């Protein structure tokens with residue numbers, strides 16, 4: 508049986524000077540790819556607990572800094588070294604705009620980017636699809 512990896516995270520946006528910007532962070536290892544905060548689900552941890560823990564560890568935001576849209580969720584799957592991986596993201600808004608991003612040693616850079624630039628940076632089709640879906644929700648319901 509092939510064990511499936513499972514990771515969870517938050518696609519975080521902020522309202523900045525009349526625009527919507529998404530947080531992406533660049534890994535300090537491997538291909539140095541850009542992703543929202545996310546990581547592997549630990550034993551005895553719910554998916555949402557993982558998303559919050561990873562967001563705190565990787566970006567420094569706690570749940571009080573954010574509004575989390577628990578009904579707005581995107582699940583994607585891809586293969587890593589031949590093994591299937593599922594990643595679940597929820598949409599979240601940064602409410603505490605004074606709170607700076609605090610990176611861990613897993614990332615070397617971060618950026619707040621409007622949709623088009625975030626899609627260019629994210630590189631993978633599935634991530635672009637997720638960003639577009641979340642952005643549609645923001646445009647329709649939150650702008």
Ligand SMILES: Nc1ncnc2c1ncn2[C@@H]1O[C@H](COP(=O)(O)OP(=O)(O)OP(=O)(O)OP(=O)(O)OC[C@H]2O[C@@H](n3cnc4c(N)ncnc43)[C@H](O)[C@@H]2O)[C@@H](O)[C@H]1O
Pocket residue numbers: 514534536537538540542545546547583585586587592613631632633634
């Ligand atoms: N190469 C490496 N060298 C040293 N340490 C490493 C390492 N890879 C992982 N680690 C260690 O693993 C830990 C990460 O653990 P966690 O922080 O818990 O987990 P993660 O974000 O899910 O890990 P990862 O970065 O591997 O996942 P992703 O799916 O984005 O990325 C996995 C692969 O999938 C690709 N990928 C990402 N998103 C994709 C998508 N949407 N579609 C297709 N491929 C995608 C990425 O380019 C990447 O190649 C770190 O502590 C780090 O030290």
